[in-house]
Amino acid sequence: MCKAIEMLMREHRFIETMLNTLEVFAERLEPGTASDRVVVRDFGDFFAEFADRCHHGKEEEGLFRKMEEHGIPNDHGPIAVMLSDHREGREHVAVFHEVGAGDGPLSPEECEAVKRHATQYADHLRAHIQKEDNVLYPMSEQLIPDEEMDRLARDFERFEEDVMGAGAHERYHEMGRRLARQYPRAAESGAASGLRR
Secondary structure: OOHHHHHHHHHHHHHHHHHHHHHHHHHHOOOOOHHHHHHHHHHHHHHHHHHHHHHHHHHHHHHHHHHHHOOOOOOOOHHHHHHHHHHHHHHHHHHHHHHHOOOOOOOHHHHHHHHHHHHHHHHHHHHHHHHHHHHHHHHHHHHOOHHHHHHHHHHHHHHHHHHHOOOHHHHHHHHHHHHHHHOOOOOOOOOOHHHOO
16 A cells, blocks of 8 residues: 555544544533533534545545546546535534534533534544545555655645644644543543554
8 A cells, every 4th residue: 555545544543533532522412511612612623624624635635636637537426426525524513613612501402413413424424434445545546656646645744734734733633632531432442543643
């Protein structure tokens, strides 16, 4: 497996761990706790910035464009499906931002909205990741020559510096570790390998 795809798949494992953490948080969520609003805001920031801006940004600005250069259209077929999935995911994350931006304890309606969108988003993003891991990424490795994939890996590293900013990747990993410690899944023993870069 080439380095560019390895990078994306490591991010997938981290995102999956954070989806587990989001589900644990949502399962425990009850109205009336002001501190939970801050956690909703943290999840909104993580999924908007790391999962979407950083990870999906690398795909949309790098991998997908490179696949287009090698004959895969972006208006139908697998890339179009991935882009549609990205847009749908943003709609769920927008709810976390909206609730997180409020004041005071969470209302029963806000709790229900977070629970519903957390479940839908986790199911949606897991299915999306499976499509990329098992269909799109192997297709890209067949299409794109090794030397171009090597350049893409370097482009991903520059993307983290230029678009996300120095240290952003590490900050979101630390945020993930903190949230996973707060809301561990019973069957997991903590930060898991998906939380390591």
